[in-house]
Amino acid sequence: MLMTEKLNLLGWTCPRPLQNYPTIVMGHGAGGKMMSDLIEHLFAPAFDNEWLGQMGDSTVLEQAAASGQLLAFTTDSFVVSPLFFPGGNIGELAVYGTVNDLAMRGAKPLALSAGFILEEGLPMDVLGNAVTAMAAACRKAGVKVATGDTKVVQRGHGDGLYINTSGIGVIPEGLDIGPANARPGDAILVSGTMGDHGIAIMSVREGLTFQTEIRSDTAPLNGLVEAMISAGSVHCLRDATRGGLAAVLNELAGTSKAGIEFDEQKVPLRPEVNAACEMLGLDPLYVANEGKLVAIVAADRAEAILEAMHRHEYGRDAAIIGTVVSEHPGLVTAKTSIGGMRVVDLPAGELLPRIC
Amino acid sequence: MKYVEEYRDADLTRKLLEDLRRAATRSWTLMEVCGGQTHSIIKSGLDQMLPPEINLIHGPGCPVCVTPLELVDKAIALASRPDVIFTSYGDMLRVPGSDRDLFAVKAAGGDVRIVYSPLDALKIAKKNPDKTVVFFAIGFETTAPANAMAVVQAKTQGLKNFAVLVSHVTVPAAIIALMDSPDVSVDGFLAAGHVCTVMGYWEYEPLAEKYKIPIVVTGFEPVDILHGILDCVRELEAGRFGVGNAYARSVSRDGNKPAQAVIRKVFEMTDRGWRGIGVIPMSGYRLREEFAAYDAEKRFPEIQTIRTHESPLCISGLVLQGRKKPLECPAFGKECTPQTPLGATMVSSEGACAAYYRYGRYERKNNAPEQTVSTENQ
Amino acid sequence: MCLGIPGKVIELYEANGMKMAKVDFGGVVKEACMEYVPEVKLGDYTIIHVGFGLSILDEKEAFETLDLLKQIDALGDEGIAA
Numbered sequence: 001m002l003m004t005e006k007l008n009l010l011g012w013t014c015p016r017p018l019q020n021y022p023t024i025v026m027g028h029g030a031g032g033k034m035m036s037d038l039i040e041h042l043f044a045p046a047f048d049n050e051w052l053g054q055m056g057d058s059t060v061l062e063q064a065a066a067s068g069q070l071l072a073f074t075t076d077s078f079v080v081s082p083l084f085f086p087g088g089n090i091g092e093l094a095v096y097g098t099v100n101d102l103a104m105r106g107a108k109p110l111a112l113s114a115g116f117i118l119e120e121g122l123p124m125d126v127l128g129n130a131v132t133a134m135a136a137a138c139r140k141a142g143v144k145v146a147t148g149d150t151k152v153v154q155r156g157h158g159d160g161l162y163i164n165t166s167g168i169g170v171i172p173e174g175l176d177i178g179p180a181n182a183r184p185g186d187a188i189l190v191s192g193t194m195g196d197h198g199i200a201i202m203s204v205r206e207g208l209t210f211q212t213e214i215r216s217d218t219a220p221l222n223g224l225v226e227a228m229i230s231a232g233s234v235h236c237l238r239d240a241t242r243g244g245l246a247a248v249l250n251e252l253a254g255t256s257k258a259g260i261e262f263d264e265q266k267v268p269l270r271p272e273v274n275a276a277c278e279m280l281g282l283d284p285l286y287v288a289n290e291g292k293l294v295a296i297v298a299a300d301r302a303e304a305i306l307e308a309m310h311r312h313e314y315g316r317d318a319a320i321i322g323t324v325v326s327e328h329p330g331l332v333t334a335k336t337s338i339g340g341m342r343v344v345d346l347p348a349g350e351l352l353p354r355i356c
Numbered sequence: 357m358k359y360v361e362e363y364r365d366a367d368l369t370r371k372l373l374e375d376l377r378r379a380a381t382r383s384w385t386l387m388e389v390c391g392g393q394t395h396s397i398i399k400s401g402l403d404q405m406l407p408p409e410i411n412l413i414h415g416p417g418c419p420v421c422v423t424p425l426e427l428v429d430k431a432i433a434l435a436s437r438p439d440v441i442f443t444s445y446g447d448m449l450r451v452p453g454s455d456r457d458l459f460a461v462k463a464a465g466g467d468v469r470i471v472y473s474p475l476d477a478l479k480i481a482k483k484n485p486d487k488t489v490v491f492f493a494i495g496f497e498t499t500a501p502a503n504a505m506a507v508v509q510a511k512t513q514g515l516k517n518f519a520v521l522v523s524h525v526t527v528p529a530a531i532i533a534l535m536d537s538p539d540v541s542v543d544g545f546l547a548a549g550h551v552c553t554v555m556g557y558w559e560y561e562p563l564a565e566k567y568k569i570p571i572v573v574t575g576f577e578p579v580d581i582l583h584g585i586l587d588c589v590r591e592l593e594a595g596r597f598g599v600g601n602a603y604a605r606s607v608s609r610d611g612n613k614p615a616q617a618v619i620r621k622v623f624e625m626t627d628r629g630w631r632g633i634g635v636i637p638m639s640g641y642r643l644r645e646e647f648a649a650y651d652a653e654k655r656f657p658e659i660q661t662i663r664t665h666e667s668p669l670c671i672s673g674l675v676l677q678g679r680k681k682p683l684e685c686p687a688f689g690k691e692c693t694p695q696t697p698l699g700a701t702m703v704s705s706e707g708a709c710a711a712y713y714r715y716g717r718y719e720r721k722n723n724a725p726e727q728t729v730s731t732e733n734q
Numbered sequence: 735m736c737l738g739i740p741g742k743v744i745e746l747y748e749a750n751g752m753k754m755a756k757v758d759f760g761g762v763v764k765e766a767c768m769e770y771v772p773e774v775k776l777g778d779y780t781i782i783h784v785g786f787g788l789s790i791l792d793e794k795e796a797f798e799t800l801d802l803l804k805q806i807d808a809l810g811d812e813g814i815a816a
Contacts, residue, residue, distance in 0.1 A: 275357055275760035280472070281446075281737045338369040338578045340401020345713070352446035353472060355499065355737055355784050357760035359740035359779060359791055362800060372803065392737060445784070473785025475767060498738070501770055502786045509750065550738045553781060553789045576738075583803060605796040606738075606781050606789045615770040615788065 024122040029152025042128060043116075043148060046135040051111065051146035059147040061111060061168075068173035072107035074098055075166040081159045083130060086200050087215025090163060091133035093290065096220045097241070098167040099141045103222040104237040104293065106177040106229060107169030111146040112138070114165050118150065119158040130161060141220035143167070181235040182256035184326040187302035189295045191224060191309060192217070192317040194245050195273045198287035198351070203276070214272055219291030224314045231308035232301025239293045243347045246285040248294045249332045250346045256296075260332040262322025281354035285334075286347045296324060359605070363577030364400070372582040373405055379589050380409040385541060386588055387534070387678055389527060390548035391418030391707065392576050398711040400578045410585060413678035414708040416530055416630060417548055419495045419523075420447045421676060421700040421707045424629040425666055427523045428453040430659040434490050434521065434652060435461045435468050441484055443477040444492040446470045450703045454665040457703075474506035481510070481518040490652045493520040498550040500524055500641060501615035504622035507643070507650050519652040522643055525628055527551050528559045529639035535567045539679050544588040546574040546581070549603040554619075556611025560599045568597045575603040622647055631700060632673025672699035675708050682709040689713065738781040740791055741766070743774055757782055 027034040200216040309315030435442035462468035481489035493503040510518040570591035574584025584602040628640025669687040674680040692698040701707035741757035753768040780787035
């Protein structure tokens with residue numbers, strides 16, 4: 001979907017109020033008629049469900065957690081720029097990011113909230129396309145937006161559009177997946193190629209072109225996680241977003257107070273991503289992903305879980321990359337291409353291209 | 357990637373390490389000049405695989421690290437001006453100035469942009485005629501042809517709103533300064549493969565002659581580096597000295613003549629300060645008089661009077677000269693980390709301190725008892 | 735100092751009076767200036783640093799050196815001048 005595709009307003013109820021305003025103005029956030037028009041004619045038709053239809057200050061979810069089940073709760077804010085990039089957009093990220101955070105504890109996502117901060121001057125088309133993409137993402141992930149909020153800030157404050165989503169999910173009885181559960185001997189798996197999202201974003205910024213376009217890997221992982229849990233004992237799950245694989249492994253090693261050793265050569269990488277990283281002087285282990293997870297699982301179930309991942313749309317390139325060890329707790333080390341050893345530390349800050 | 361993977365081959369690496377073990381009958385201290393080589397050695401774990409007879413020390417070949425503090429402060433002053441778009445290679449953004457870095461200027465609203473090439477800075481100047489675009493022209497001789505071309509193009513295209521802040525340094529003078537220093541003891545040098553791609557290696561012949569040392573032009577991948585070390589050690593074992601070329605696929609004795617011509621056209625030699633080391637005579641480039649219109653220091657004379665303040669804890673200079681290893685610095689890993697760097701060697705991705713920290717040649721204290729990374733991996 | 739990456743020249747053209755090329759780095763294509771390697775031809779590999787080609791890689795030289803390195807006791811004691 002292109003950012004500047006013209007909105008198909010005919011599909012929605014009474015488009016005329018919106019047609020008067022090609023861009024967002026302060027009035028759209030003022031709580032009056034303009035804002036209710038925006039909700040009635042843009043947000044509500046897109047998300048379209050009975051919960052949102054309650055239109056209350058809060059939404060009441062009839063489903064209480066059954067005894068023995070636990071609720072998972074998460075929030076995330078999305079400030080990506082550009083708003084639309086190869087393979088994804090802020091709307092999809094806002095849904096999948098939060099759905100994935102729930103899935104990383106083994107929770108089935110139940111409902112999302114969506115808060116929008118719109119910058120005065122944001123073209124209505126752009127907002128409409130982002131919301132349409134969000135709605136499609138909700139359907140794909142099997143989750144509903146149950147409540148929302150809209151604010152407008154003055155021109156110059158905010159990159160056009162910021163979205164916050166919070167999510168509630170339900171954890172099946174008896175399931176305990178968390179970052180402290182890694183044990184020496186456990187196997188470490190990744191669900192696919194690393195670095196695609198970060199390089200896709202950077203390619204827009206640095207003007208790189210690729211023979212095969214590098215697209216962001218934005219995706220909902222809840223289905224993949226269900227398949228993995230069915231196949232065996234999953235101890236930890238993390239989605240490898242900012243900071244890349246290196247950040248996740250360090251966090252898991254730290255929280256679990258265990259050491260991690262992996263083989264650099266076993267980490268799946270697209271050749272183009274590898275080449276782009278070489279060119280810019282970046283280390284792919286530190287480049288951001290969106291639709292990829294890292295799993296720590298019981299060693300004797302690793303192969304079975306890997307097979308289950310390979311059968312799933314979002315796990316085709318999954319691989320076993322290393323082991324949890326009792327030595328050097330909290331430290332992550334990797335075997336290098338020449339058979340040497342390096343420590344893989346937490347990234348220092350924003351990833352910068354280098355000349356040296 | 358062709359010309360890359362072959363030089364990271366594990367089997368060939370093991371084989372060359374064997375050759376090296378047989379060749380070295382006593383201890384030798386070699387300095388690899390280039391920070392890019394330091395980075396590669398530590399990232400691949402090669403330094404831990406070398407036979408104990410080989411002592412590799414890391415030299416001052418990190419232009420980011422040796423950019424004088426006043427120049428970083430001048431860059432920060434310029435970047436803070438609302439009428440300036442400050443463009444720089446990414447490496448310079450987190451180098452600490454006297455009280456902050458370019459990244460902080462950007463966060464506070466300064467227009468600081470990372471460019472991949474100086475030609476990108478020219479494009480920005482053309483697109484923003486109402487602002488002055490200043491480009492931070494740092495680097496060794498490798499980057500000089502590119503930086504020079506930007507100045508030539510600015511003049512040819514009549515761009516009035518483009519200026520460069522120059523901080524170029526050159527290798528041969530640094531080698532002389534190091535060899536003349538009583539505190540530095542080096543048996544041989546691995547010369548920088550891409551500097552020599554531009555400049556050739558004829559300049560090193562009188563140095564090899566004067567100090568009776570082998571100097572071997574070396575590339576960057578593990579196989580290239582082992583090749584350079586092997587050549588150096590064989591010379592030393594045989595009691596010979598001279599200049600050798602272990603990066604012949606890219607380097608010739610004469611170097612790149614068109615590039616050298618443009619460097620000469622735009623720049624002239626000058627004394628330069630090396631951060632942490634001091635002023636080394638005739639060790640850098642400055643713009644020639646006829647390009648004075650593009651000199652940021654002349655266009656913004658108020659930055660001439662900047663007062664600097666260097667952290668007293670930082671021993672970058674000693675590290676850059678190979679006199680101390682990063683682990684020997686009392687602030688290493690404590691007051692000084694990549695997140696809170698005291699000196700440029702901890703910031704620059706090829707600075708020795710950063711390389712040591714990131715690739716972990718240190719004992720880390722967690723909340724748990726002290727752990728040491730095992731170095732037995734043969 | 736110097737992140738120089740080998741890439742294959744796949745297109746040659748002029749811009750702003752300078753010789754330019756599209757260079758393929760193992761699947762990533764980026765523009766670079768060829769003013770310093772004016773004799774470059776399509777299919778050549780060059781070392782690119784900050785958007786400028788600095789040398790044309792000598793394939794024959796590269797093969798020969800790799801071959802030598804692989805041989806037992808590579809380079810023997812002929813000295814570096816050989």
